[in-house]
Amino acid sequence: MPKSKASKTRTRIDALRAMIDKECTAPTCQESGACRHEGEKDAARHMLARLLEKLKDAAEDERDERAKMWAEIYERGYDSHGNTYRRGAKYRAGQSMKERAAGIRAxxxxxxxxxxxxxxxxxxxxxxxxxxxxxxxxxxxxxxxxxxxxxxxxxxxxxxxxxxxxxxxxxxxxxxxxxxxxxxxxxxxxxxxxxxxxxxxxxxxxxxxxxxxxxxxxxxxxxxxxxxxxxxxxxxxxxxxxxxxxxxxxxx
Known part of the structure; x- marks a missing residue:
């Protein structure tokens, strides 16, 4: 089964992180005391930052789309499966039953x-x-x-x-x-x-x-x-x- 776009992105991120975290064992770098592969690691860090930013933007877009979808469902009152959805004008998530009863009394x-x-x-x-x-x-x-x-x-x-x-x-x-x-x-x-x-x-x-x-x-x-x-x-x-x-x- 071919990998999805998200799965490929995750694989690239894992590979870049492995490259960045890997300790250089090249004999010439150890003898000189300065790693000549540091430039490659910098390039990997920049690429990783770009990929993570893209994932962040995609997640925000998905959250916005889901929020819009659910707002439409609650406004309509039901979804495509016939389940009913409704929020009262004074409903607040996390409100205790004592607070609700007090509000009704008021x-x-x-x-x-x-x-x-x-x-x-x-x-x-x-x-x-x-x-x-x-x-x-x-x-x-x-x-x-x-x-x-x-x-x-x-x-x-x-x-x-x-x-x-x-x-x-x-x-x-x-x-x-x-x-x-x-x-x-x-x-x-x-x-x-x-x-x-x-x-x-x-x-x-x-x-x-x-x-x-x-x-x-x-x-x-x-x-x-x-x-x-x-x-x-x-x-x-x-x-x-x-x-x-x-x-x-x-x-x-």
Whole structure:
């Protein structure tokens, strides 16, 4: 098999280094005390320097090409094999899960604070009319009683964003369902307002996330971490309250 260009270059570099490092054993040079082959070694040093500079330039060009290729893949969102790639706007390599969770908390807090500012502002040049700024932010405009919690999941592989104190009439729709045995039960469906809130919280978390080549068809998951948004419907809250009540009774 013929050698590649890179392989030939490496062979020449090895040969030049061997020539430069080889100690002269010629009798005439040893007798005179001055090596007459020093000029050859100088020429080898100059040639070696040129070859190493070419290798350095080639490596830099290759790095630039690879960086450009990966930038295009992340912008597109997938590669030629169907693997998905994505970087969130606030993703930083080497960032700890504690730092990511803290960033998500800060973003939610800022959104809540922004939601408290009035939509109508009056300026000095608008004496007879008000300037209305349209803004729709599910986090900022969610009911004031709602509380948010951000926790790192077991094994530090996920971040869980919880929504607590959801007003029942705001977040849930009761649907009476008859099961196959004829018994009735209540199924709780999310309102559109709650769905919008959950989607917005998910996007806040994903801004700190990255996907380095996941492929669902082969069950390959390469995300930096997973983001889960959790909210309990009224039935689940009632069961939890009943469980806590029984546990308190057992303790007493």
């Amino acid at each position: 973003d939610i807090k800022m959104a809540r604070k922004a939601g408290q500012t009035p939509l109508v502002q009056e300026g000095p040049g608008l004496a007879t009319q008000a300037l209305e700024t349209y803004r729709f932010d599910p986090i900022g405009e969610a009911p004031e009683q709602i509380k948010f919690r951000v926790r790192i999941g077991p094994g530090y592989g996920s971040i869980r964003i919880g929504i607590d104190n959801i007003p029942q009439e705001w977040g849930w729709i009761a649907e009476e369902v008859v099961e196959y045995r004829g018994e009735k039960y209540t199924r709780w469906r999310r309102t559109q307002a709650l769905k919008d809130l959950e989607a917005e919280l998910k996007s806040v978390g994903q801004a700190y996330n990255a996907d380095h080549g996941s492929n669902l068809s082969t069950d390959l998951f390469m995300q930096a971490f997973f983001v889960f948004v959790e909210s309990d419907d009224p039935e689940r809250l009632a069961r939890h309250a009943e469980y806590e009540s029984k546990r308190r009774d057992r303790r007493t």
